Structure formats: structure tokens, C-alpha cells
Amino acid sequence: MTHPTGIHHLALSTGNMKEQIEFFTDVLGMELTALYWMHGVEGAWHGFLTLNDCSVAFVFIPGNEKVGTEFGVTHPGSGAGTSAPGTMQHLALDVPTMDELLNMRDRIRSRGVNVIGPIRHGFCQSIYFAGPENLALEIATSDGAEHPLDSRKTWIDPEVVKLAGISEEELQRFTNPASYAGENGTVPQPPYDESKPHPVMPLEIYKATLATPDEVITAHASETTPPNP
Numbered sequence: 001m002t003h004p005t006g007i008h009h010l011a012l013s014t015g016n017m018k019e020q021i022e023f024f025t026d027v028l029g030m031e032l033t034a035l036y037w038m039h040g041v042e043g044a045w046h047g048f049l050t051l052n053d054c055s056v057a058f059v060f061i062p063g064n065e066k067v068g069t070e071f072g073v074t075h076p077g078s079g080a081g082t083s084a085p086g087t088m089q090h091l092a093l094d095v096p097t098m099d100e101l102l103n104m105r106d107r108i109r110s111r112g113v114n115v116i117g118p119i120r121h122g123f124c125q126s127i128y129f130a131g132p133e134n135l136a137l138e139i140a141t142s143d144g145a146e147h148p149l150d151s152r153k154t155w156i157d158p159e160v161v162k163l164a165g166i167s168e169e170e171l172q173r174f175t176n177p178a179s180y181a182g183e184n185g186t187v188p189q190p191p192y193d194e195s196k197p198h199p200v201m202p203l204e205i206y207k208a209t210l211a212t213p214d215e216v217i218t219a220h221a222s223e224t225t226p227p228n229p
Contacts, residue, residue, distance in 0.1 A: 001181070008054060009054060010054075011046075011059050012056070012059070012091070015060070015066075016060075016133065017045055019133070021035070027108055031049065032047065034048035039223040043062045044062070045060040056091065071134075075136075081136070091137055093139045095141050101139060101140075105117070105118075113129055113130075115127050120146075122155075123147055123149045125143075127140075
């Protein structure tokens, strides 16, 4: 079955790359594994901080540092706050055991950062704290869960399903997504359809990009040489 198997990286905007690297390496103990000019984006930097098999990435684009924080719009401020659709509401990192969760709480507090929890959610236990630039952060473990996430719909609330406007037929489809084996990369680019989601860029450039053969995009836009080999 063709589907994603995990998170490769989660990219967050920053106006202060050094501050984020300092926090995520010292307070959380994550390793900086990449910091380079972002490919294809003039003046932008990309930084990667690695977990076991995925990364938290930060993007600095000139002008980020001038964008103001407006709680309830640009930032939620906490895991209970509102923010604009499409923005990051909070970032939850994983640890494998309850002991590790408590050790992470110790590490974070030892750096002078306040932490709330653990709080038990039934399928996981979590601690909560804030990061630079008003990030809302969480660390969670599924260890010791009273009712783990599974396919028995234990955590699907019929009341919330109704509030979301999801029919029983749709729920069946959502909980049993169609399998797809792929066609070995032979499916052509579909025609531009304004009803579909698209990145924000000048429309004529975007349409020209869509009309360009995939192999040409790969050949001309790729950059695979590390900056410090």
C-alpha cells in the first residue's frame, strides 16, 4: 500500500535561527545536523535538528524577523489557543517511555524553563512548555496508555463526528482509506484546477512550472552537494 510512513521533517519559520538552535540543542538535547542556504530560495537559511528518524527544521527568510506576533492570529500562545488556519498550533515531540518523559521534564527544568505536567490523555501522557518565538511545545509518550490509539474507533466521538459534518459513509472511508499501489511514476501532471490547493506564487510562473516536464524540474532545481563536504 502506498502511503507516508512517518514524518521526514516539520518546517517552522523563525526570525532568530541561533536562538532556536540554542534552545533545541541545549534545552531539548536535539542534534543540529544541517544549516545551509535554502535551495532555490534567495537569501533563506534552512536548519535541521534531528530526532531518531525525523527532524524539526527552521526556515529563516529575510523579513521573517519583521513579522509581528499576534496571539490568536499568527500564534496560539499555548495548546489551548487559536491561530489562523494553516499555521502551526503546537509541536509535540515523542519519547518512548514514561521514565524518559520525566527525565525530559528534568532536563528542561534544569535549563530554567517551566514545564507543566505530565497530564494523562488516555492514549498518551504529555508535558507542556514554551519555546523561543512563542512556540507552543509538548513532549508525549504512549507508554502506559490506558486506551492506546487503534482501529476500533475507541477515540472517535460520535458527537464530534456530527459536529464536523462527517456522515457514517464518510467515516467508514476516513477510517479505512483506499489502498493505492502506485503506477511507477507514470501518472501525468493534472491540468491546473483553481479549486485544488496550490502554493502561493505568481500564477503565470506557477503554470509554466506545471507545464515543465518532471525530469527537467529535477535536473535544474536539484542541489545535492553538501556545503561543507
